[in-house]
Amino acid sequence: MNGSRLVRWTLRYIALAYLFALLLLPLGVIFDEAFKEGIGEVFSAITAPDAVAALKLTLLTVIIAVPLNTVFGVLTALVMVRSNLPGKRFLNALIDVPFAVSPIVVGLALVLVYGQNGWLGEAFMEAGIKIIFSTPGIVLAVIFVSMPFVAREVIPVLQEIGDDQEKAAETLGANGWTTFWRITLPAIRWGISYGIVLTTARALGEFGAVTVVSGRVSGETETLPLYVQKQFETFNSVGSYSASLLLAVIALVTLLALNLMRRKEN
Amino acid sequence: MSLSSPIKKRRGIQALLVLALVALGAIIVGCGSSDDGGDGGSAKVQLVAYSTPQQAYEQALEPAFKDTETGKGVEFSNSFGGSGDQSRAVEAGQAASYVNFALETDVTRLVKSGQVAKTWKDNKYKGIVTNSVVSIVVRPGNPKNIKSFDDLAGDDVEVVTPNPFSSGGARWNIMAIYADAIEQGKSKKQALDAVKAILKNTPAQPESARVALQTFLGGAGDALISYENEAIAAQQAGEDVEYIIPDTTILIEQPAAVTVDAPQSSIDFLDFLWSDEGQKIWAENGYRPVNPALVDETQYPSPATKLYTIADFGGWDKVADEFFDEENGSIAKINEELGVEAE
Amino acid sequence: MAAGTPTVPSSNRPRASVRLPWAGQALNKGLVVMWLGLMVMLPLTAITTKAFENGLDGFWTAVSSPQAVAALKLTVIASLIVVAINAVMGTLLAWVLVRDKFPGKGIINSVIDLPFALPTIVASLTLLTVYGNKSPIGINIAFTQTAVVVALSFVTLPFVVRAVQPLLLTLDRDMESAAESLGAGRWRIFRQIILPNLAPGIATGVALAFARAIGEFGSLVLVSGNVPFKTEVSSVFIRGQIESDNLVGASAVSVVLLAVSLALLAVVTFIQRWAVRHER
Numbered sequence: 001m002n003g004s005r006l007v008r009w010t011l012r013y014i015a016l017a018y019l020f021a022l023l024l025l026p027l028g029v030i031f032d033e034a035f036k037e038g039i040g041e042v043f044s045a046i047t048a049p050d051a052v053a054a055l056k057l058t059l060l061t062v063i064i065a066v067p068l069n070t071v072f073g074v075l076t077a078l079v080m081v082r083s084n085l086p087g088k089r090f091l092n093a094l095i096d097v098p099f100a101v102s103p104i105v106v107g108l109a110l111v112l113v114y115g116q117n118g119w120l121g122e123a124f125m126e127a128g129i130k131i132i133f134s135t136p137g138i139v140l141a142v143i144f145v146s147m148p149f150v151a152r153e154v155i156p157v158l159q160e161i162g163d164d165q166e167k168a169a170e171t172l173g174a175n176g177w178t179t180f181w182r183i184t185l186p187a188i189r190w191g192i193s194y195g196i197v198l199t200t201a202r203a204l205g206e207f208g209a210v211t212v213v214s215g216r217v218s219g220e221t222e223t224l225p226l227y228v229q230k231q232f233e234t235f236n237s238v239g240s241y242s243a244s245l246l247l248a249v250i251a252l253v254t255l256l257a258l259n260l261m262r263r264k265e266n
Numbered sequence: 267m268s269l270s271s272p273i274k275k276r277r278g279i280q281a282l283l284v285l286a287l288v289a290l291g292a293i294i295v296g297c298g299s300s301d302d303g304g305d306g307g308s309a310k311v312q313l314v315a316y317s318t319p320q321q322a323y324e325q326a327l328e329p330a331f332k333d334t335e336t337g338k339g340v341e342f343s344n345s346f347g348g349s350g351d352q353s354r355a356v357e358a359g360q361a362a363s364y365v366n367f368a369l370e371t372d373v374t375r376l377v378k379s380g381q382v383a384k385t386w387k388d389n390k391y392k393g394i395v396t397n398s399v400v401s402i403v404v405r406p407g408n409p410k411n412i413k414s415f416d417d418l419a420g421d422d423v424e425v426v427t428p429n430p431f432s433s434g435g436a437r438w439n440i441m442a443i444y445a446d447a448i449e450q451g452k453s454k455k456q457a458l459d460a461v462k463a464i465l466k467n468t469p470a471q472p473e474s475a476r477v478a479l480q481t482f483l484g485g486a487g488d489a490l491i492s493y494e495n496e497a498i499a500a501q502q503a504g505e506d507v508e509y510i511i512p513d514t515t516i517l518i519e520q521p522a523a524v525t526v527d528a529p530q531s532s533i534d535f536l537d538f539l540w541s542d543e544g545q546k547i548w549a550e551n552g553y554r555p556v557n558p559a560l561v562d563e564t565q566y567p568s569p570a571t572k573l574y575t576i577a578d579f580g581g582w583d584k585v586a587d588e589f590f591d592e593e594n595g596s597i598a599k600i601n602e603e604l605g606v607e608a609e
Numbered sequence: 610m611a612a613g614t615p616t617v618p619s620s621n622r623p624r625a626s627v628r629l630p631w632a633g634q635a636l637n638k639g640l641v642v643m644w645l646g647l648m649v650m651l652p653l654t655a656i657t658t659k660a661f662e663n664g665l666d667g668f669w670t671a672v673s674s675p676q677a678v679a680a681l682k683l684t685v686i687a688s689l690i691v692v693a694i695n696a697v698m699g700t701l702l703a704w705v706l707v708r709d710k711f712p713g714k715g716i717i718n719s720v721i722d723l724p725f726a727l728p729t730i731v732a733s734l735t736l737l738t739v740y741g742n743k744s745p746i747g748i749n750i751a752f753t754q755t756a757v758v759v760a761l762s763f764v765t766l767p768f769v770v771r772a773v774q775p776l777l778l779t780l781d782r783d784m785e786s787a788a789e790s791l792g793a794g795r796w797r798i799f800r801q802i803i804l805p806n807l808a809p810g811i812a813t814g815v816a817l818a819f820a821r822a823i824g825e826f827g828s829l830v831l832v833s834g835n836v837p838f839k840t841e842v843s844s845v846f847i848r849g850q851i852e853s854d855n856l857v858g859a860s861a862v863s864v865v866l867l868a869v870s871l872a873l874l875a876v877v878t879f880i881q882r883w884a885v886r887h888e889r
Contacts, residue, residue: 007795008709015705016717018698022763023723026735029745033738072644079641083634091641092878093871094649099817100870102824103729104844105863108851109652112659112860116359119655125359133360144648176634205728208826208844212851215360217312217345225728225827230346232734232831233476234320235503244731251726259719351852429837431853469752470834473852485742486752486834592853601837602675 030248034241045231045242053219054227055246057135061142061223062203068143069199073150074192078184080151081158082166098147106144107212110137133215138223141209146202150195157191158184190265194258201254205247309531310341314362316349316372316434316520317476318496319396322551327539330547336534348474349434356381363528364535366395366520368434368475370582373521386523395522395539396495397554399569400442403482403490403497403509410488414512415446418489419463426470426487428478430590430597435475437590438518439491440597444589445574446514462600464491483507493518494566498552513571520553656867660860671861679838680846681865687754687842688822691761692815699769699814700807706770707777724766729827732763737832752834757842760828765821769814776810809884816877820870 034042045051076095079085098106114121114131124131131137165187169179185192207225214221222230224243231240313323324344331337345352345360353372356362357379365382367373373393376382387393404412410423418425428436440461447457470486472478475496482490483505497509522539524532538544545555554566579585589596661668671677706718724732738744740759741751750756780803788798826844834840841849843866850859 004795011701012705012709012711015698015702019702019717019720022759022766023720025746026732026739026763027720027723029735029738030731033735072641075637076641076645079638083638085638085642091645093874094645096874097649097653097871100820100824100867100874102826102844102847102863102866102870104826104848104851105656105824105866106652108847108856108859108863109656111358111851112655112856113652119651130359130361132358133355144652147648201726205726205731207728207730211826212848215314215345215355216347217343217361220343225730228728228730228734229830233317233480235500235505240734244734247728247731251723251728254726255719255722258722259715348852354852354854429835429849432849468836469839471836473835473849480831481752481834484737484751484831485749592855604838 027248030241030244033237034245036241037238041238042242042245045236045239046246048239050218050222051224051227051239051243054222054224054243057138057220057222058204058224060135061139061206062200064139065143065146065203066196066199069147070150070192070196073147073195073199074154074188076151077154077158077188077191078180080155082163095148095151098145103145103206103208104212106141106209110140110144110209110213114140132213133221135221137213138210138221141213142203142206145206145209146199149198149202150192153195153198154188154191157188161187190261193261197254197257197261201251204250204254309339309529310343310363311529311532311535312343312361312363313366314345314352314356314360314364315366316352316368317346317474318368318435318493318499319366319551319553320344320346320476321499322548322553326547326551327544330543331535331538334538334543337531337538340531340535346476348428348432348477350432351473363525363532364522365525366522368518368520369437370519370521370576371586372434373523374583376523376525381525382523383526387521391540391556393521393523394519394556395536396520396548397556398493398495398518398520398552399511399554399573400438400491400515400518401494401497401509401511403479403492403500403507405488406506406508408508408510412489413510415443415460415464418443418467418491419460420467423467423489424469424487425464425467426472426478426482426490427465427468427492428475429471429473431592432473433475433478435478435493435496435518436471437585438493438516440589441576441579441585442491442512442514442516442574445516445572445578446512449514449572449574458596458600461597462604465600466604494554495552502552511567511569513569514574515569516574516576519576653867656860656863659856660864662857662860667857668861668864671855671858672865674858676837676841677843677846677858677862680841680843681862683754683757683841684823684843684866687757687761688819690758691765691822692819694758694762695765695769695818696811696815699766699818700773700811702770703773703777703807703810707774721770722767724764729764729825730830732828733760733831736760736763736828741832751832752836752840754840756832756834757829757840760832761822761825764825764828765818768818768821769811772814772817773807773810776807780806809880812880813877816873816880820873823866823869 080088080091085091101109111118111132113119114124114137116122116125116132118132121131129136131140165183166179169183174182205225206223210223210226214223214226216222216226216230218230224247228240228243228247231237231243315323328342332340347355349368349372353365353367353375356365357375362381365373365376370393373382373386377384377386402412402415402418404410410417410420412418412423417423427439430436430440443461443464444457447460452460468487470478470481472481475492478490479492479496479500481487483500494509494511497507500507522536524536539548540556542557542560545557545560549555549560549562549565555561576582576585587595590598592598660671663670702721706714706721736756736759737751739746740748740756742749750759784802785798788802824844825842826848829835829842829845833842833845835845837846843862847859847862847866850856850862
């Protein structure tokens with residue numbers, strides 16, 4: 001349909017204006033505010049001990065959450081699509097739950113389960129293991145919120161490709177692991193890749209749930225997003241924006257990776 | 267490609283998976299336990315405090331302490347937030363060896379849970395490490411000409427004050443308004459109405475005194491009710507604000523204590539904070555020393571009419587019950603009334 | 610990005626061919642059930658149990674308190690406004706990204722996902738700067754209900770766009786050409802031919818956006834003011850309850866939010882299954 005030029009341009013510029021106001025301007029402001037006092041200040045802000053510790057903690061949570069969620073995501077996808085487990089609809093709904101839960105509610109749930117008086121928390125406390133107000137709590141929060149992505153990306157792919165090849169391999173005598181490794185895995189590699197990138201992006205940015213379960217001990221249980229908030233609260237605008245800049249750059253790199261992957265796949 | 271493999275290989279790989287899981291679990295747990303391995307050997311002060319003294323501690327008091335004999339080699343871990351929130355966090359298991367809150371009930375909570383000794387108040391300054399007063403922070407030039415709490419109840423005035431159920435500072439603010447009304451001869455009910463009139467004018471009720479300050483600086487409201495030390499901190503950070511000390515206000519007494527199993531370093535730190543050197547550093551950072559000899563009247567003037575203390579109203583235990591009990595306290599009721607009126 | 614497209618494995622294959630004789634299959638199934646059980650079921654159950662700890666009465670009291678109701682009202686109304694905006698703007702954006710051509714389109718297309726990748730606190734910080742009292746464009750709406758709508762619009766930006774784009778891409782242009790050559794006006798073509806095909810995508814995007822909006826927290830922290838009865842949304846209210854140690858109240862309101870979101874996700878699943886069945 002060839003719309004008249006006017007219509008096309010109107011739509012285009014409304015869209016761009018909307019994006020500018022909502023997306024591009026805020027993004028630009030992050031850069032602008034961070035560099036307000038020069039690049040040296042940004043550098044010293046990012047290398048401040050608390051900032052480095054916050055970055056390390058954030059990365060630690062990602063390094064634990066992403067592989068775990070990838071392995072279990074793939075496993076979940078396989079079980080959902082290729083097995084005869086009863087109650088699959090229920091499990092399917094469970095996979096989606098992290099999408100439906102407010103981050104604050106995630107934090108609350110973790111406190112109820114792993115807190116001092118929690119269902120499992122009491123046992124952990126007796127064993128001297130602290131979860132809430134300590135790093136494990138933060139890791140659990142990040143795992144929860146970033147859980148569904150790999151499964152959600154892999155399931156449709158598995159469904160689409162069908163199990164013909166796998167059945168053929170089975171007929172030829174290949175065992176389960178070989179089949180998985182040589183036939184299934186290559187077929188789902190794009191799904192897994194998308195899933196990993198999405199999981200990583202989500203894990204890096206988690207804030208609300210961590211707010212509830214972290215004791216905010218600077219340098220110890222403060223993630224980079226929490227650090228951004230703290231710097232803002234203590235009049236350190238450049239520090240806050242520098243950390244934000246770092247997070248924004250990581251976010252943009254994530255988007256770039258997604259884009260490249262989409263192009264490579266097609 | 268080998269098409270026949272022993273069952274062992276299959277099982278082996280799945281067993282590896284389970285092992286990897288267990289290993290991961292161990293890592294997670296290990297991270298947790300090592301976090302608070304700060305007992306016994308290491309001389310670490312685990313500081314948990316309310317929101318406003320963050321810079322005072324991190325940039326002045328802790329470095330100064332580390333320069334002293336007793337403070338050499340001592341490490342600090344710091345956590346700051348709304349006084350009530352922080353106190354409840356420690357009660358719920360957050361590691362702490364030294365606590366400093368905005369009001370006494372936040373320490374009493376920890377006495378009740380057995381984390382702070384009952385004798386924490388048995389010293390020269392009754393457990394109070396710094397003072398301040400409730401002040402009103404206004405825009406440069408004071409465009410709305412605010413001079414007293416009464417002015418804050420005006421029709422076109424917007425006031426920022428924190429949420430009294432998460433912030434200790436907010437409770438002091440409310441008691442200051444109440445005290446001012448009482449001093450003017452109003453009855454208890456009228457005084458509460460005065461509080462209500464001001465609470466009605468709030469465009470924001472942030473969770474802590476520090477966030478309230480940030481919200482005010484971010485443009486919300488014509489005035490902020492806050493600790494004098496917050497106003498000074500803002501000015502020291504280069505923010506363009508003025509503050510006034512109302513004719514009648516209340517003395518903010520900020521308690522500190524060590525926990526029952528705190529290492530010696532924490533006790534030494536608290537002693538340092540009470541020493542002349544420590545008190546002078548507090549004074550430089552906007553806090554009124556508890557040692558009256560060290561209070562500079564020009565920097566820290568007294569209110570023109572009267573300076574109340576919480577003791578005038580029966581102490582925090584009584585006030586907390588009467589005013590701030592979440593179901594039956596007067597302030598909770600005011601909040602509800604305001605809420606219903608707002609609908 | 611296919612994130613958030615719940616589908617149930619199609620059950621139209623004969624059972625026998627679905628199984629693979631992996632000896633460890635029981636272990637796999639067990640692991641998945643244990644993982645989902647421990648990580649999802651357990652926390653969910655804990656919240657639900659806590660919410661009803663004081664019985665139905667206790668639940669109702671917590672959920673019907675004036676402040677909780679006000680928060681929920683604001684949350685739902687703001688989210689409805691936001692998804693309405695998204696339905697229109699999201700479709701428009703998808704249209705422009707698919708049908709139009711201009712320099713930089715590729716970059717714009719990638720950036721649409723930014724709200725998803727950016728931490729919500731950073732969004733809050735930057736929205737405060739752009740639309741607060743130090744606004745470079747002179748718009749100051751901080752600490753108002755408008756700020757809530759703006760922040761929610763930011764975080765829900767990608768949902769409708771990404772749900773509609775694939776549908777637009779695979780749209781059969783023949784019908785459009787036919788209609789055009791028969792003399793139908795542009796708007797009529799859009800309304801009667803294109804839009805019905807996009808409807809499932811818009812509906813999916815709207816449902817996902819709504820589920821996200823009602824639970825949103827981080828982007829509102831710095832920019833909304835959080836005044837009870839005025840600019841306090843449910844997530845902020847719940848957090849306040851947690852910090853006041855009122856876990857039953859917090860859980861009760863959480864259950865309400867959860868119920869709404871889960872219902873929405875179920876709706877999305879139905880929409881997608883319906884769409885699959887009605888595909889030509």
